[in-house]
Amino acid sequence: MKHERSKRFHKMAKITDIxxxxxxxxxxxxxxxxxxxxxxKSTKEKVLKAIKELSYTPNFPARxxxxxxxxxxxxxxxxITNPFFPMVFRGAESVVKxxxxxIILCNTFEDEYEEMRYLSILEAKKVDGILLIKAPARxxxxxxxxxxxNLSIPIVYLDRLPKLxxxxxxxADNVGGGYAATSHLLKLGHKRIxxxxxxxxxxxHRERLQGYVKALREHDIPISRxxxxxxxxxxxxxxxxxxxxxxMKNRPTAIFVTNHKMTIxxxxxxxxxxxxxxxxxxxxxxxxxDWENVFHPRLTVVAQPTYQLGQAAAGLLIEILRDRTDxxxxxxxxxxxxxxxxxxCGIYRQNKLRKP
Amino acid sequence: MKHERSKRFHKMAKITDIxxxxxxxxxxxxxxxxxxxxxxKSTKEKVLKAIKELSYTPNFPARxxxxxxxxxxxxxxxxITNPFFPMVFRGAESVVKxxxxxIILCNTFEDEYEEMRYLSILEAKKVDGILLIKAPARxxxxxxxxxxxNLSIPIVYLDRLPKLxxxxxxxADNVGGGYAATSHLLKLGHKRIxxxxxxxxxxxHRERLQGYVKALREHDIPISRxxxxxxxxxxxxxxxxxxxxxxMKNRPTAIFVTNHKMTIxxxxxxxxxxxxxxxxxxxxxxxxxDWENVFHPRLTVVAQPTYQLGQAAAGLLIEILRDRTDxxxxxxxxxxxxxxxxxxCGIYRQNKLRKP
DNA sequence: CTGTTAGCGCCTTCAA
DNA sequence: TTGAAGGCGCTAACAG
Numbered sequence: 001m002k003h004e005r006s007k008r009f010h011k012m013a014k015i016t017d018i019x020x021x022x023x024x025x026x027x028x029x030x031x032x033x034x035x036x037x038x039x040x041k042s043t044k045e046k047v048l049k050a051i052k053e054l055s056y057t058p059n060f061p062a063r064x065x066x067x068x069x070x071x072x073x074x075x076x077x078x079x080i081t082n083p084f085f086p087m088v089f090r091g092a093e094s095v096v097k098x099x100x101x102x103i104i105l106c107n108t109f110e111d112e113y114e115e116m117r118y119l120s121i122l123e124a125k126k127v128d129g130i131l132l133i134k135a136p137a138r139x140x141x142x143x144x145x146x147x148x149x150n151l152s153i154p155i156v157y158l159d160r161l162p163k164l165x166x167x168x169x170x171x172a173d174n175v176g177g178g179y180a181a182t183s184h185l186l187k188l189g190h191k192r193i194x195x196x197x198x199x200x201x202x203x204x205h206r207e208r209l210q211g212y213v214k215a216l217r218e219h220d221i222p223i224s225r226x227x228x229x230x231x232x233x234x235x236x237x238x239x240x241x242x243x244x245x246x247x248m249k250n251r252p253t254a255i256f257v258t259n260h261k262m263t264i265x266x267x268x269x270x271x272x273x274x275x276x277x278x279x280x281x282x283x284x285x286x287x288x289x290d291w292e293n294v295f296h297p298r299l300t301v302v303a304q305p306t307y308q309l310g311q312a313a314a315g316l317l318i319e320i321l322r323d324r325t326d327x328x329x330x331x332x333x334x335x336x337x338x339x340x341x342x343x344x345c346g347i348y349r350q351n352k353l354r355k356p
Numbered sequence: 357m358k359h360e361r362s363k364r365f366h367k368m369a370k371i372t373d374i375x376x377x378x379x380x381x382x383x384x385x386x387x388x389x390x391x392x393x394x395x396x397k398s399t400k401e402k403v404l405k406a407i408k409e410l411s412y413t414p415n416f417p418a419r420x421x422x423x424x425x426x427x428x429x430x431x432x433x434x435x436i437t438n439p440f441f442p443m444v445f446r447g448a449e450s451v452v453k454x455x456x457x458x459i460i461l462c463n464t465f466e467d468e469y470e471e472m473r474y475l476s477i478l479e480a481k482k483v484d485g486i487l488l489i490k491a492p493a494r495x496x497x498x499x500x501x502x503x504x505x506n507l508s509i510p511i512v513y514l515d516r517l518p519k520l521x522x523x524x525x526x527x528a529d530n531v532g533g534g535y536a537a538t539s540h541l542l543k544l545g546h547k548r549i550x551x552x553x554x555x556x557x558x559x560x561h562r563e564r565l566q567g568y569v570k571a572l573r574e575h576d577i578p579i580s581r582x583x584x585x586x587x588x589x590x591x592x593x594x595x596x597x598x599x600x601x602x603x604m605k606n607r608p609t610a611i612f613v614t615n616h617k618m619t620i621x622x623x624x625x626x627x628x629x630x631x632x633x634x635x636x637x638x639x640x641x642x643x644x645x646d647w648e649n650v651f652h653p654r655l656t657v658v659a660q661p662t663y664q665l666g667q668a669a670a671g672l673l674i675e676i677l678r679d680r681t682d683x684x685x686x687x688x689x690x691x692x693x694x695x696x697x698x699x700x701c702g703i704y705r706q707n708k709l710r711k712p
Numbered sequence: 713c714t715g716t717t718a719g720c721g722c723c724t725t726c727a728a
Numbered sequence: 729t730t731g732a733a734g735g736c737g738c739t740a741a742c743a744g
Contacts, residue, residue: 012508061416061421081439081442081443086441102478104459107449261646293624294620
């Protein structure tokens with residue numbers, strides 16, 4: 001036997017109720033609601049009055065059947081718990097809300113299967129568009145990439161780029177970020193500069209590594225595989241990765257970490273190894289948050305334009321939705337990063353080499 | 357003239373397409389999709405085949421018209437940029453996804469008008485339920501409270517309680533949190549303990565203050581208005597509030613901050629005043645995040661069960677949705693907090709009184 | 713086990 | 729300026 005919804009949830013008025021009460025047809029009601037077609041002022045007022053009296057709101061899902069628009073967009077992120085993404089979300093929300101869109105937020109936990117699942121749901125729910133921050137690609141995912149490309153809903157890629165041609169996307173200048181971080185260290189005299197980065201097949205990290213390599217090359221410093229550590233983007237992973245760097249005979253005098261969570265892990269590892277930052281070792285991190293300018297050591301970091309990334313991506317998506325065609329939107333927008341110099345990098349000194 | 361959607365967005369197959377291709381009626385197709393009614397194995401396979409071939413997905417908005425369920429819920433938060441809320445979101449998402457729900461996330465910026473706006477939209481979009489973390493109440497909002505109470509969609513209140521009777525809600529033990537923080541300071545010998553809290557009419561902060569008062573009373577320490585500072589929950593506000601405390605003749609030897617952002621602001625203010633924590637002044641903060649156990653001074657804080665708050669609230673909401681009645685769900689669930697003792701509190705020493 | 717059919721709430725020609 | 733009627737894609741009786 002089916003339960004009844006309790007009385008306090010009275011059913012909502014519908015358009016016929018309004019029509020009846022106002023003594024007009026539903027077509028007329030629809031016209032005043034949507035400002036479509038002409039309605040005599042007096043009848044319009046009658047309708048408005050009825051709407052107010054019954055506190056009527058149009059039923060969006062029903063309306064969708066005709067209009068084919070849900071006024072909602074989907075946003076798929078790897079991990080909303082990484083403070084980078086809430087800022088991106090807010091940026092996006094700030095622009096879509098102007099157009100009365102609303103956002104379904106989906107967390108994939110860096111899992112492409114989860115991403116697929118969510119994309120299917122978003123498709124079924126008929127969101128008007130999707131902002132996608134991709135999870136790392138799994139090997140043998142060609143089929144999925146094909147599906148992505150042919151999805152019935154416009155997608156704007158954000159931050160992380162898939163292996164796809166001709167897609168609309170908004171990204172940060174990761175090569176520039178990696179380059180700036182490494183150059184800064186070089187300018188301070190460091191020569192043995194390590195990098196801790198993420199092993200996922202993600203453009204962002206590959207590019208930051210590229211920037212690192214580029215800067216070293218420009219200074220004729222050979223790239224050593226021993227100074228390049230890769231792992232999952234977690235605090236724990238950085239903690240377990242760090243010792244292989246810190247216990248080297250030629251321990252690096254500076255480390256560039258390309259990821260926020262791993263930066264925290266590295267700092268923990270330094271402490272555990274009894275190393276002072278910046279006295280014993282310099283660190284450049286990634287991503288900039290409020291507390292970083294307060295607690296010690298104050299991190300020198302590559303700051304990303306998080307809010308702006310969200311804004312730009314949402315703006316692009318809305319443009320596409322407005323045209324209802326994406327033919328001329330196969331462009332990739334790149335926003336630049338900024339090195340925030342604080343206190344976690346010291347000048348290279350020979351005597352830094354004391355054993356830990 | 358209306359634009360056409362570009363060709364790459366081919367229209368989706370619908371149930372009649374499947375029926376035609378499988379050589380059955382749409383009713384049968386519907387049956388296999390929804391596992392309702394019996395279908396002969398062989399025809400079921402035919403249908404499944406057709407579905408796969410046309411990569412058909414049911415159209416949720418259309419389906420809603422019949423089922424009255426959108427399988428989406430709304431979550432309204434004050435500021436997703438405060439790391440407290442992403443954790444709550446993840447907790448909620450982790451349980452609703454089990455039931456195939458999806459979440460529309462709405463940011464109100466602590467603005468009750470914005471909250472009203474979003475609630476109206478969620479109502480129009482026919483979300484099945486709402487998780488609401490309320491913005492501070494404006495004065496003269498009785499009408500809105502009335503509307504809230506009579507909303508056509510079940511709400512579970514989260515973290516912050518409105519002035520309403522008989523509502524389902526999940527909250528943290530804020531009195532307990534304030535009490536634990538203050539007691540800890542008292543145990544360390546502090547007597548001049550100040551509190552920096554939020555002036556919004558929000559249960560959470562009122563209760564944390566209550567806990568503070570309760571602890572002091574138990575130790576027969578008079579409550580001084582001079583030691584109670586209230587303001588907006590921002591970094592800047594804490595910075596501008598702090599000097600009135602730090603420059604007092606009887607400067608407090610310990611401060612309890614009931615809000616994450618204000619904690620950051622206070623630490624900044626201490627630094628600006630040339631005060632060391634914990635040497636010159638002890639601090640207990642609120643909310644616990646990864647970096648707090650790494651950077652210095654390591655904050656002693658009241659940790660809230662963020663993830664669990666989200667889980668519990670979502671669980672309660674789903675229960676309500678399952679019954680389609682909230683008659684027996686007028687309960688308030690309270691989860692406890694935990695004091696994380698780290699390094700920002702020192703033992704009270706007389707000589708702390710040196711001028712800044 | 714399967715098909716026919718009547719709506720769900722709304723928008724939108726087409727007529728008047 | 730207004731109304732009547734069809735249909736969007738789907739589910740759920742009701743028949744067969």
